[in-house]
Amino acid sequence: MGAVRDEKPTEIERETTIHDVVPVPASVEPADGVTFTLTDKSEIRTTAGSASAAAEVGEIAEYLAGLLRPVTAYLLPIRPSTTGSATLPAEGGTGGNIALALTGAEKDLGEEGYVLDVTAGAISLRANAGAGLFRGVQTLRQLLPADLESGTVQPGPWTVPGGRIVDQPRFSYRGIMLDVARHFFAVSDVKRVIELAALYKINYLHLHLTDDQGWRIAVDAWPRLASFGGGSEVGGGPGGHYTKDDYREIVSYASHHFMTVVPEVDLPGHTNAALASYPELNCDGQAPARYTGVDVGFSSLCVEKEVTYRFLDDVFGELAEITPGPYLHIGGDEAKTLTADDYAEIVNRAQEIVGTHGKTVVGWHEVAGAKLTPSTVVQFWGVTPEAPEVLAAAARGNRIIMSPANRAYLDMKYDSTSPIGLTWAGNISVPYAYDWDPLGYLTGLDPAAVLGLESPLWTETVRTIDDIEYLAFPRLAATAELAWSPASTRDWDRFSGRLGAQAPRWAALGVNFYRSPGVPWVVER
Ligand code: TNX
Numbered sequence: 041m042g043a044v045r046d047e048k049p050t051e052i053e054r055e056t057t058i059h060d061v062v063p064v065p066a067s068v069e070p071a072d073g074v075t076f077t078l079t080d081k082s083e084i085r086t087t088a089g090s091a092s093a094a095a096e097v098g099e100i101a102e103y104l105a106g107l108l109r110p111v112t113a114y115l116l117p118i119r120p121s122t123t124g125s126a127t128l129p130a131e132g133g134t135g136g137n138i139a140l141a142l143t144g145a146e147k148d149l150g151e152e153g154y155v156l157d158v159t160a161g162a163i164s165l166r167a168n169a170g171a172g173l174f175r176g177v178q179t180l181r182q183l184l185p186a187d188l189e190s191g192t193v194q195p196g197p198w199t200v201p202g203g204r205i206v207d208q209p210r211f212s213y214r215g216i217m218l219d220v221a222r223h224f225f226a227v228s229d230v231k232r233v234i235e236l237a238a239l240y241k242i243n244y245l246h247l248h249l250t251d252d253q254g255w256r257i258a259v260d261a262w263p264r265l266a267s268f269g270g271g272s273e274v275g276g277g278p279g280g281h282y283t284k285d286d287y288r289e290i291v292s293y294a295s296h297h298f299m300t301v302v303p304e305v306d307l308p309g310h311t312n313a314a315l316a317s318y319p320e321l322n323c324d325g326q327a328p329a330r331y332t333g334v335d336v337g338f339s340s341l342c343v344e345k346e347v348t349y350r351f352l353d354d355v356f357g358e359l360a361e362i363t364p365g366p367y368l369h370i371g372g373d374e375a376k377t378l379t380a381d382d383y384a385e386i387v388n389r390a391q392e393i394v395g396t397h398g399k400t401v402v403g404w405h406e407v408a409g410a411k412l413t414p415s416t417v418v419q420f421w422g423v424t425p426e427a428p429e430v431l432a433a434a435a436r437g438n439r440i441i442m443s444p445a446n447r448a449y450l451d452m453k454y455d456s457t458s459p460i461g462l463t464w465a466g467n468i469s470v471p472y473a474y475d476w477d478p479l480g481y482l483t484g485l486d487p488a489a490v491l492g493l494e495s496p497l498w499t500e501t502v503r504t505i506d507d508i509e510y511l512a513f514p515r516l517a518a519t520a521e522l523a524w525s526p527a528s529t530r531d532w533d534r535f536s537g538r539l540g541a542q543a544p545r546w547a548a549l550g551v552n553f554y555r556s557p558g559v560p561w562v563v564e565r
Pocket of ligand 1: 336373374404421449451462498499500
C-alpha cells in the first residue's frame with residue numbers, strides 16, 4: 041500500500057526563517073547569522089510625517105502591541121517620535137526596539153509597499169501609507185515564532201531572523217468572497233475571516249449578501265427583505281441577517297485591517313428571497329415560497345415593472361450610505377429565465393442606479409453581455425480560457441477580476457475524499473490552486489486590464505466557521521500569493537515549503553486547516 045503511505049501529510053521540525061513569509065515578498069535579503077530578539081525593555085517607536093498620519097501609525101502600533109503583549113507579557117510602550125524627522129528612532133535604548141514610520145520609504149513602493157529592516161539591535165518598518173505599514177506588520181508577524189499567535193503568555197525567545205525585505209503587491213485587488221446567503225454567518229465569524237485573510241495581505245472582502253436562499257442585510261425601505269427573506273437558508277436552518285449596525289461593525293473591523301468591503305446584491309437572478317418577501321416584485325404579483333435547496337437560475341426580478349427599479353434604487357442607495365468603499369457588486373450571474381435583451385436592460389439600469397449613488401459597479405462576467413459603463417469591473421468566474429465577451433469588455437476599458445472557478449474557487453473539494461465542497465468546477469488540490477497565472481488564464485486578455493484576483497467561497501455545503509477554515513486554508517494562501525507576489529516567484533517546491541511553515545501558526549490560531557498531502561508541514565519543536 042505504498043500509494044496510501046505517500047498520501048500521508050509529511051511533518052518536519054525546523055525554525056522560522058526569513059524565507060517563510062506568505063505571500064513571498066518581492067525582495068528578501070537575509071543577513072546570515074543575524075537575529076533580533078525582543079526583550080522586556082523593548083519599545084515600539086513611531087514616526088509620522090503629519091498629524092493625521094500620527095493617528096494612523098499609532099493605531100497600527102497598537103495593533104502590533106496587541107499581538108505582542110499578551111504572549112510576551114512585556115510592556116512594550118508605544119513612543120511617538122516628536123521630531124517627525126525621517127530618521128528612524130529604532131536604535132538606542134537597550135532593549136531592541138521596533139520602529140514604525142510613515143516617512144522615509146521610497147515613493148515607488150506605493151500605498152501598500154513597505155521596507156522591513158531587521159538587525160541584531162532593531163527592527164524598522166517604513167511605508168508611505170498606513171496600508172503599507174499594516175502589510176509590513178503581517179510580514180513581521182510571520183517572522184516571529186508561531187507561538188505569537190497563541191494569545192496566551194509563552195516562554196519565547198521572541199526572535200526575528202535578520203535581513204531586509206522590500207515589498208509591494210503585484211495586483212491592487214486581492215479578494216476573498218464569503219457567501220453569507222446560502223448559509224448565514226455571524227458577525228464574529230466574518231471578523232475571524234477578516235483576521236485570517238489579513239495575515240495573507242488580502243485587501244478586499246466581497247460579501248455575497250443576497251441569494252435565493254436568504255437576504256442578509258437590513259433595508260429600511262423594504263423591511264421584509266431581512267425580517268422574512270432573511271429567515272431561511274440552505275437545508276432549512278434559521279438563517280439570519282445583519283442589521284445596519286452589524287454591517288457597519290464588519291466594515292469598520294475590515295478597515296482596521298486595511299480591507300475594503302464589497303457588498304453584493306445579486307440581480308436579476310438569485311433573487312428568490314426578495315421575491316418571496318414582496319409579491320409586487322414578481323411579474324405575476326405572486327410571492328413564491330422561501331427556498332432552501334441548492335438549484336440556481338430559476339428566479340428573476342421583473343424587468344418590465346417600474347417597482348423593480350424603485351426597489352433597486354432603495355437597496356443600492358441604502359447600501360451605498362453604509363459602504364465607504366468604492367464598489368457595489370450587482371451579481372448578474374446565471375439569470376437563466378430572461379432573454380438577452382431583458383437581461384441587458386436590467387443590468388444597464390442597475391449600473392445607472394449604482395452610479396447615481398456614487399459607486400462603481402462590479403458584476404459577474406455575464407454582465408459583459410450588457411452595455412457596460414466604462415468603470416464597471418467584470419469578475420470572471422468561468423472555467424475555460426475562451427471568454428470573448430470578457431476580452432471585448434477589457435478592450436473597451438473595463439477592468440477584470442480573475443476568479444476562474446476551477447482554480448480560485450474555495451468551495452470546490454480538494455479531492456474525492458473531501459467531506460464538504462462542490463465538484464462542478466472539478467476538484468482543486470492545493471498545487472492546482474497555486475499553479476496558474478492570473479494574467480495567462482484567459483487567451484488574448486490584455487494583462488493591463490487585470491485589476492486582480494479573488495477567491496470566492498460559496499456556502500451551499502459550508503455551515504460553520506470550521507468548514508470555512510477547512511476549505512480556505514491552505515488554498516487562500518495560494519491565491520493570496522498569486523495576487524501579491526511577483527510572477528517570477530511562482531515555484532511549487534518553494535511555495536510548499538513556505539506553506540508548510542504556516543502550520544504551527546494555524547495550529548496556534550486554532551485554524552481548522554486541511555493538511556494537504558505534498559506539503560512539508562512544519563511541527564513545533
Ligand atoms: C456558481 S459563481 C454560482 C453560485 C454558486 C457557485 C457554487 C457564480 C457567479 N454563481 O451561485 O454558489 O457556482 O460553486
